[in-house]
Amino acid sequence: MAFNKKIAQDEARRCPQCAEATCLAGCPLGIDIPGFIRLLREGDTAGALDRIKEQNPFASICGRICPAPCERACIFYADGQPIPIRELECYAADNGSSKLKTASVPQKEKVAVIGTGPGGMSAAYYLAFQNFQVTVFEALHGPGGTLRYAIPDFRLSQKVLDEQFDLLNSLKVEIKTDKVFGPSLRVDEIFMKGYKALLLATGASVPVMRDIRGIGFSGVYYDHEFLCRLQSIGKDGVVAQARRQKMPGLKTVVIGRGPAAFDTARMSARLGSQVSIIIDGFEEETGVSDDMRKEAQQEGVKILSLRLMGIVGNDNGFVRGVECQNMEIIEGQGGLKLEVSKEAPFILEADTVIIANGHKPNNLLRHYLPQLKHDDKGLLWTDGKTGMTSMERVFACGSLINPDSSVAQAIASGKMAAKKIIQYLDHEKN
Amino acid sequence: MYKIVHKHVIALDIKKIDITAPDIASKALPGQFVMVMPLALMHAIPMTIIDHDERRGLISLLVHEVGPATKALGGMSITDEVYQVVGPLGQAAQMGKYGLVICVATGIGAAQILPVCRGLKKRGNKVVGIIGAKSKKELMLEAQMRVVCDEIFIATNDGSYERRGLATTILQELLNKYKVHRVYAIGSVDMMKAASVMTREKNIPLRVTINTYMVNGLGTCGSCRVKIGGGYQLACMDGPEFDGHLVDFQDLSQRMNTSGDWENNIRPVGVKTTGFGGLRRLFWPSTKK
Known part of the structure; x- marks a missing residue:
């Protein structure tokens, strides 16, 4: 799918360079979209990349997996042919070479970041860029968090991810893996080692458990569970290879509508399973970009508008299928609506059912930092002005404070947290 | 390292x-x-x-x-x-000074109950251990358990050592005979379920330890979920020890066979197996830490 020079320039020329660009409002990171497209049009790929990197240090990640809200905001979106901003960003990231400074000698205060997901990465980048001594702690064996274990290889290859960590290494960011915040790394220990601030970027990874009838049958997985088992660190090992053959089965049903649902669906389709995604609404109402939906459909994923009634299993405790009801299009007030038809429910056969229903933060902070304040929705509370949690010197960013945020939102949140930490530490010094 | x-x-x-x-x-x-x-x-x-x-x-x-x-x-x-x-x-086992505590374990559970017994003993409880095993050959940690427990009972299914029968039979006898303040049970789902029924009758608190399938133990995936009192909790983060009266054992027994038998029978395919040396070359990291 990657663009070559000709297509990239043609597409860049298509951009009308609106005086009041609507795409700017779509980007959570605030990238100067018309600016970098103008540079691309002139053939200055390096300049375009620099322009992107002013706001987004990880252009090659966003260029691949961003849900591209900017394309939805593009004035050509209604015609069905928006400017492919995400692909242009990817083109610039792959072909341009950034001229921005990379090596610097850290001499300011020590800051600890927990988690190497998109939020932690971007915060570490911006802190290190301002010459802070940054240490990032990661619980898993390889850095990257969600980007590594929950994004399939075909969307974001491990090589691209490793390049981002080379970038962080060149900024003298120290990455310590196998360190679990809480049980093997206590808060007081971090502050005792001389860190002046702590950023929590542990993200949201636990699936929201839905009470669906028959959810306990074998062969029912949650999205991250499915991807983790196939993609965890030993993914080239014998076990992971055997899982790749056996786990998806012959017929897979995915329940859910977010990007994770499409990732798991495409993953099992690529492993040779017949996949259908069940959504409770129109096909167009899936929470992903049109590109992603079309790509999935090209790979053989069917999207069905059905109402889920429950999961049925056989006597051995394994999944036999999914019970659902047809939906009918009904003309009502405010346009077309889908409603459950009066026909009897039928069973859609499946040997694997995957539930993708959103994620929430795990209970680690509640167990190990019970003094942290949570808001009434159960999310971590942060002060709007200082970005600090209810504990002095402890900050938070990413999915921890805004669950199910996209990669671009997480990077933006990490950037904001870095800014707040710098503000706090500067204020403290004076 | x-x-x-x-x-x-x-x-x-x-x-x-x-x-x-x-x-x-x-x-x-x-x-x-x-x-x-x-x-x-x-x-x-x-x-x-x-x-x-x-x-x-x-x-x-x-x-x-x-x-x-x-x-x-x-x-x-x-x-x-x-x-x-x-x-x-995971969370540490719940511990305090209760009085008379019975610790039941079957199979590999004996390994998990040993540190619990030790901790309970240190806090001044009277600890009674019950170990169940299939046969004498599979019985383990007997000597260590004898050191930390005040009294110990052993049951083997085939009667090759000490008593013939199930660990839960001994538990029932002890519960009938003495005033027990707390029970810890680790082992097969059937055993924990039976212990749950027995203790609920007599209103004795029960702690069970759950060994569901885990991928990385860090709360990232939810494959170790257990149904506790209506809602799901993660064994890796919130457990592995839970209140034995709230665990849904039917759901648990379904969860325990999720990985299927095939996961245990995986062999390296298409690789020359020249003893452990070959396997070692296959698995050994090319880039050592």
Whole structure:
């Protein structure tokens, strides 16, 4: 799918360079979209990349997996042919070479970041860029968090991810893996080692458990569970290879509508399973970009508008299928609506059912930092002005404070947290 | 870094190994576990820390050789290095001074109950241990349990050692005879379910430890979910010890066979197996830490 020079320039020329660009409002990171497209049009790929990197240090990640809200905001979106901003960003990231400074000698205060997901990465980048001594702690064996274990290889290859960590290494960011915040790394220990601030970027990874009838049958997985088992660190090992053959089965049903649902669906389709995604609404109402939906459909994923009634299993405790009801299009007030038809429910056969229903933060902070304040929705509370949690010197960013945020939102949140930490530490010094 | 310094066979297919891991040894609490990846490119296995020596920086683990990863770990020799050990994970076992406490364990559960018994004893409880095993060959940690428990009962299914029968039969007898303040049960789902029924009748608090299938033990996926009192909780983060009266055992027994039998029968395919040397080259990391 990657663009070559000709297509990239043609597409860049298509951009009308609106005086009041609507795409700017779509980007959570605030990238100067018309600016970098103008540079691309002139053939200055390096300049375009620099322009992107002013706001987004990880252009090659966003260029691949961003849900591209900017394309939805593009004035050509209604015609069905928006400017492919995400692909242009990817083109610039792959072909341009950034001229921005990379090596610097850290001499300011020590800051600890927990988690190497998109939020932690971007915060570490911006802190290190301002010459802070940054240490990032990661619980898993390889850095990257969600980007590594929950994004399939075909969307974001491990090589691209490793390049981002080379970038962080060149900024003298120290990455310590196998360190679990809480049980093997206590808060007081971090502050005792001389860190002046702590950023929590542990993200949201636990699936929201839905009470669906028959959810306990074998062969029912949650999205991250499915991807983790196939993609965890030993993914080239014998076990992971055997899982790749056996786990998806012959017929897979995915329940859910977010990007994770499409990732798991495409993953099992690529492993040779017949996949259908069940959504409770129109096909167009899936929470992903049109590109992603079309790509999935090209790979053989069917999207069905059905109402889920429950999961049925056989006597051995394994999944036999999914019970659902047809939906009918009904003309009502405010346009077309889908409603459950009066026909009897039928069973859609499946040997694997995957539930993708959103994620929430795990209970680690509640167990190990019970003094942290949570808001009434159960999310971590942060002060709007200082970005600090209810504990002095402890900050938070990413999915921890805004669950199910996209990669671009997480990077933006990490950037904001870095800014707040710098503000706090500067204020403290004076 | 994680060097095996000691290893011995304690029962059929069961080995005890000591690994140097000073960071983990200094923080471990009874009931917590570690995730061990024996060689690179294998999956990690959860293992209870049965003993830890802070001064020498050692943790002891019990390996039950059932799958490819546990077999690889059991096959490693002294001075070999384990690829990765992450921990301590999970919540510590609930402990306090209760009075008379019964600790029941079957099978590999004996390894998990030992640190719990030790902790309870240290807090001044009267600890009675019950160990169940299939046969004498599979009975383990008897000597260690005799040291930490005030009294110990052993049941083997085939009657090859001490009493013939089930551990739960002994538990029932003891519950009828004495005023018991608390019960800890670790082992098969059937045993924990039976213990739950018995203790609920007499209104005695019960703690059970759950060993559902885990991928990385860090709360990232939700494959170790357990139904507790209507809602789901994660065994790796919120457990592994739970209130035995709230656990939905029917759901649990379904969850326990999720990985299927095939996961335990994986063999390296298309690779020349020239003894452990060949396997070692296959699995050994090209880039050592």
